[in-house]
Amino acid sequence: MSKPPENAPISFFLNGSPLSLSVAPGRRVVDLLREDLPLTGTKEGCGTGECGACTLLVDGLPMLSCLMLAAQLEGRNIETVESLEKDPVGEKLITSFEEKGAVQCGYCIPGMEMTALALLRKHPEADREDIRKGLSGNLCRCTGYVKILDAVEDTAKNLTAPKEMP
Amino acid sequence: MNPVLFPRTKEMLLSMVKAYPEARFMAGGTDLLVALRQKQKALPPLIGLERMEGMGDILKEGEEISIGAACTLKEVASHPLTRQHLPLLCQGAASVGGPALRNMATLGGNLCTASPAGDTLPALFLLDARLDLLSETGLHTLSMEAFITGPGRTALLPGELLHRIRIPIPQNAPIQHFEKVGNRNAMAIAVASLAALIRMEQGLVAEARLAWGSVGPKVIRSSEAEAALVGKPLREESLKEAAFYAGKAVQPISDIRASADYRKTVSASLLQRLILYRDSDCRGEQS
Ligand SMILES: Cc1cc2nc3c(=O)[nH]c(=O)nc-3n(C[C@H](O)[C@H](O)[C@H](O)COP(=O)(O)OP(=O)(O)OC[C@H]3O[C@@H](n4cnc5c(N)ncnc54)[C@H](O)[C@@H]3O)c2cc1C
Ligand code: FES
Ligand code: FES
Numbered sequence: 127m128s129k130p131p132e133n134a135p136i137s138f139f140l141n142g143s144p145l146s147l148s149v150a151p152g153r154r155v156v157d158l159l160r161e162d163l164p165l166t167g168t169k170e171g172c173g174t175g176e177c178g179a180c181t182l183l184v185d186g187l188p189m190l191s192c193l194m195l196a197a198q199l200e201g202r203n204i205e206t207v208e209s210l211e212k213d214p215v216g217e218k219l220i221t222s223f224e225e226k227g228a229v230q231c232g233y234c235i236p237g238m239e240m241t242a243l244a245l246l247r248k249h250p251e252a253d254r255e256d257i258r259k260g261l262s263g264n265l266c267r268c269t270g271y272v273k274i275l276d277a278v279e280d281t282a283k284n285l286t287a288p289k290e291m292p
Numbered sequence: 293m294n295p296v297l298f299p300r301t302k303e304m305l306l307s308m309v310k311a312y313p314e315a316r317f318m319a320g321g322t323d324l325l326v327a328l329r330q331k332q333k334a335l336p337p338l339i340g341l342e343r344m345e346g347m348g349d350i351l352k353e354g355e356e357i358s359i360g361a362a363c364t365l366k367e368v369a370s371h372p373l374t375r376q377h378l379p380l381l382c383q384g385a386a387s388v389g390g391p392a393l394r395n396m397a398t399l400g401g402n403l404c405t406a407s408p409a410g411d412t413l414p415a416l417f418l419l420d421a422r423l424d425l426l427s428e429t430g431l432h433t434l435s436m437e438a439f440i441t442g443p444g445r446t447a448l449l450p451g452e453l454l455h456r457i458r459i460p461i462p463q464n465a466p467i468q469h470f471e472k473v474g475n476r477n478a479m480a481i482a483v484a485s486l487a488a489l490i491r492m493e494q495g496l497v498a499e500a501r502l503a504w505g506s507v508g509p510k511v512i513r514s515s516e517a518e519a520a521l522v523g524k525p526l527r528e529e530s531l532k533e534a535a536f537y538a539g540k541a542v543q544p545i546s547d548i549r550a551s552a553d554y555r556k557t558v559s560a561s562l563l564q565r566l567i568l569y570r571d572s573d574c575r576g577e578q579s
Contacts, residue, residue: 132293133293134295150293151293151295151296152293152294152296152334152335152338173329174326174329175322175326175389175393178390178392181392184395187366187392187395188391188392188395189392189395190322190392190393190396193320193321193322193325193326194396195296195321195325195338197296197298197340198296198340198342200298241392245391259391260391262390262391263389263390263391263392264390
């Protein structure tokens with residue numbers, strides 16, 4: 127018989143709010159989010175680091191929650207797709223994805239958007255080639271990528287466009 | 293449930309190794325967690341390296357660049373010191389997986405996995421990297437030749453840690469170039485790769501160092517191919533001649549990604565393609 131898992135306390139920031147909970151240290155972050163919390167916006171595709179569907183931001187950097195353990199979250203700042211509409215860049219991304227029709231089944235989109243969010247925060251001037259490279263770890267089975275690239279490029283243009291004079 | 297520990301100092305780390313002799317080190321976990329999950333067993337005790345002091349920094353020490361083994365490949369590819377002095381390594385690091393993976397995967401992990409397809413290995417061989425290993429008995433240093441003992445095998449003893457990677461700064465501004473051929477641009481393990489370090493003097497090749505990845509049990513060098521370039525201008529004819537020797541030196545296998553014959557052809561072609569990169573510069577990553 128296997129021993130019942132021993133939980134350990136961890137504290138981190140999740141989408142801007144402090145959170146303390148007790149969890150098995152070896153639990154995968156994707157399972158913690160989707161099953162325990164439950165924040166099901168983050169998707170699991172491959173479970174082996176290849177598809178990017180499970181991408182979230184850790185201290186602002188895109189990382190793969192299927193290859194990350196709960197214990198690693200201690201003291202970190204985590205952002206999931208659930209926080210997107212409250213973020214100024216995220217909000218623009220959502221609008222652009224809708225306007226450009228950059229979604230089919232939607233499975234890859236949370237990962238795409240979180241990756242794009244980190245990229246555009248750091249490089250709002252990113253051009254199509256930068257965006258293509260930035261999203262190179264995120265797979266999509268449906269769209270053919272063109273509309274996704276259009277949407278992120280559109281967001282970048284929105285971010286860098288000179289403000290109109292009142 | 294086994295613990296997942298995050299030592300901050302060498303002392304803490306060594307005492308954890310003692311307390312959990314069956315523990316595995318985990319840097320980014322991108323190789324380790326995939327491998328452990330395939331076995332479908334409970335995780336062993338893990339000693340995570342992401343919070344170790346002195347293992348996540350890149351420094352210039354005298355005429356060397358010293359890189360903490362737990363530096364992510366993103367840091368290695370985008371750091372001003374590596375971009376300035378070690379573009380070859382930047383290019384290798386930037387070739388691994390996609391951006392999110394490179395935010396997790398480390399240089400030390402790439403080395404310790406010792407895959408024949410490890411994208412930083414050819415560069416580290418050519419750059420004469422020295423590896424500082426830490427254990428209870430203290431620090432000792434190995435060359436790449438001594439460290440990588442076979443496919444997936446290293447000279448690390450149980451409980452021994454790769455602490456830092458030290459690389460002499462190449463003198464006289466050699467051409468540094470790494471190129472990888474995979475089945476697609478991102479997230480693909482190399483079918484073949486070539487690292488080249490070529491020093492020119494008055495328009496002629498004064499020194500050529502060449503290393504192929506993914507086409508043998510370890511990184512492959514060819515002294516014949518290197519010699520075929522020396523004393524000549526970097527032109528199509530000399531590269532073609534050297535490519536002939538490259539095709540003989542590599543010992544590829546056939547697997548699901550490519551046939552041995554294809555790998556041989558690609559190894560030779562990669563060398564001939566150097567003509568395109570005579571003025572190559574660092575293609576690392578934006579910070
Ligand atoms: C989707 C995907 C794509 C990939 N693509 C590529 C690719 O294109 N090119 C490529 O080269 N690799 C690729 N890899 C493999 C992997 O990402 C790299 O080898 C990476 O550099 C491993 O680093 P890590 O920090 O994640 O290692 P970990 O998984 O943490 O560790 C790997 C091994 O080394 C040991 N270890 C780690 N650090 C140390 C240390 N400092 N001292 C002693 N032992 C240590 C661990 O115990 C473990 O056995 C890919 C992996 C995935 C999942
Ligand atoms: S589910 Fe994590 S990368 Fe595919
Ligand atoms: S929209 Fe279906 S996977 Fe991308």
